[in-house]
Amino acid sequence: MQLSFWTYEGPPHVGAMRVATGMRGLHYVLHAPQGDTYADLLFTMIERNTARPPVTYTTFQARDLGADTADLFKEAARDAYERFRPEALLVGASCTAELLQDDPGGLARAINLPIPVVGVELPAYQKKENWGAAETFYQLVRAFARAPQSPPERASCNILGPTALGFRHRDDVREIVGLLEGMGIRVNVVAPASAAPSDLTRLGDAHFNVVLYPEIGGVAAAFLKRQFRQEATKTVPIGVGATREFIAEVAALAGLDASAVAEASRLPWYSRSVDSTYLTGKRVFIFGDATHAVAAARVASRELGFTVVGLGTYSREQARDVREAAAQYGLEALITDDYLEVEAAIEAAACELVLGTQMERNIAKRLGLPCAVISAPVHVQDFPARYSPQMGFEGANVIFDTWVHPLMMGLEEHLLAMFREDREFNDEAKPSHLGSGKLPEQSAAAMPANSDILVEALGWNAQAEAELKKIPFFVRGKARRNTEKYAAMKGIGTITVETLYDAKAHYAR
């Protein structure tokens, strides 16, 4: 086992908590030591939930281990039922409690509560949060879903996947429900988020399933297909192209005419407008859960004209999809849950924009690179007060803004070059929103560096140095590196103005 002080996913019982907290009328009794109650704050602090998660911890302590922890569990389950009166009880153990082998499912059934009890066994030492969420949701669906009384109308669906603590799940659901209802499709049940166990019994009353987050809803959707022959959508509507494909897919399943759907995204025009020319070929590194990473790569490359120079995921279960997507960009996917590996890959890729999780945001900050967050794990900032979906046409608008704003605009680049010597705009001045004054000396690490080039070893003569300074600072690092690479290649010892322009011509080809 690898010890880590930062992880992309929590243990699988946190996934179960995300399902339970998103739902209504379900209470989760978790066999767990006192320390595991920390997980509450993920929901109350990061998502700013106004209520505690519907979770009762047995909070056994070291001194309880000599006594009967099974009794402790039964008492906690009975108390939780009396206090919260849920429709159903979910029971399980956290990583530490798993070692006690107390069988929470069996114990909870033994106390004969008058409500359904669903036990989930989550192997904490092999699996992680998203797997735990998927398994928990599947077990709940398996326990509650009933065959429909009569065949459902064709234009009806469920939405599967959203949970508590998901990246923009709250707003994605609103956007997609609006899109589907606008097409004349009845949304039967949204689950797990906002559904009660009694709603899960009605899952069969829809003709098909819309799977928004395959990491979480995929297993349940496959079960519903086997059980009730409900088809499931394959396209995740992130970006304009994918949203169009999603509409076509949904229309075909619902037997509707897709051409009637109003397209409301500004992204295509904003991306074609001349000021966006500067976005062309910007080098972007992408890391996140599989669904968001693959979708981001598509939007980045096809809809914004960026060049994808790195693509990876921490979702091992979906690694194959990410490998296939990466191959389209001539890349090898980075599959890891070690953020230090991701950091090394970001540095090596010499990218100009990072699209990642909160962890990549921290890495990018350290490296001085622009960054936008595209995936869980989330930070309190990823629950914006405003409506801010990632999916559908409004989601595409949000994506355009959030990915482009961290970058410097094309005209800004020209103005900065023009006013290079100006007191206010010179390249050693701080950005105006940070107050006046000089920037701290830029460290070598802050520049995307090619490690095979030793800057100190190569001599620049004075004129060449002066000429280099005329180049705007944000491309100067690249010009310096290219010139040095060229000089090394040609065996030139001292770089002159001539070398600088020879190199420029060489790389312009």
Added chain:
Amino acid sequence: MGVAPERIRDALDMPQTRARLALQRCQSELAGRSVFFMPDSQLEIPLARFLHNELGMTLLEVGTPFLHRAHMMPELEALPSGTFLSEGQHVDRQLDRVRAARPDITVCGLGLANPLESEGMTTKWAIELVFTPIQGYDQAADLAELFARPLRRKDKLDFGRPPVAVGA
């Protein structure tokens, strides 16, 4: 250690006076207010002693995750007699007591702070008391300020009133 008591008094006189002076501002805001400690930081007992003895706050309950009576004896003796102490947690029952007591401020972990705030109560995150330097004379006022600020903020915020329906 053979140091004359007068010398100690002389050395401590200035910082003590400075600390008392600095505490005055928060004293007027906090004196007479009630506080409830949920168990979290393990600092609850000394904090309760400070809030009661030096700022005049009322202690409704002092919960602590683990209580070692022998280690904590001098601190326990400094608490007012009859202080309600609790060890470990049955969190739901303890929350019942918080709701019944309606303290002016509840010191609790991050998992409970927002839910209690949403019920209209004022809270202080225990974790901030662990991360902030709160020891010694010169930090005493900063420590008091950590308790005064949530109360001051509550007084400051004003979102107006929802419009009243015509004819209502």
